[in-house]
Amino acid sequence: DTAVSQTPKYLVTQMGNDKSIKCEQNLGHDTMYWYKQDSKKFLKIMFSYNNKELIINETVPNRFSPKSPDKAHLNLHINSLELGDSAVYFCASSQDAGLVGTGELFFGEGSRLTVL
């Protein structure tokens, strides 16, 4: 069983379209994240949710809207796609134990978005 799964794995679309990426984790973790990895491999956090509540919203255009229907799911919806949105989007989860433990992030396999 995949611990963190995201779909679709590949997404090719035209500028101006709206698309969604889904993420589910079966680890029972409290916290989920969306990271964007650009062509230079820079991993930048976009959003973090803890028990369905938004706790981090980095400087991300409001065309990006996360939705967490329950603590096992965190979906990412993107409106009016732009060329610069082309990247790999990673979903991740971690167990929120405060500062106890390593804070290990478990990543999904990534969703490669290409905007034409």
Add this chain to the structure above:
Amino acid sequence: GQSLEQPSEVTAVEGAIVQINCTYQTSGFYGLSWYQQHDGGAPTFLSYNALDGLEETGRFSSFLSRSDSYGYLLLQELQMKDSASYFCAVRAPGAGSYQLTFGKGTKLSVIP
């Protein structure tokens, strides 16, 4: 905010030892993590240091010096499969319990 510096690329020979350094500047600090990412794959956790010193896990070791804001990942007995990108990440105060900020990654190429 947080900033991390690590070399962009390192090349090493199979069987050798390589050290990947990471220096950081943070507002508060809880610990330093390392992640490995193969091309086309997901980042995977390697190690975490909250206290000064060396942590060893098999062929990989990670070191932290909090006073120097410095850490490194040491890979011994390099294998071809170790060719990957390695990211250091700082765990620091932020929204919620903490925030994890990644460096820009070091691409390690292991050659025969």
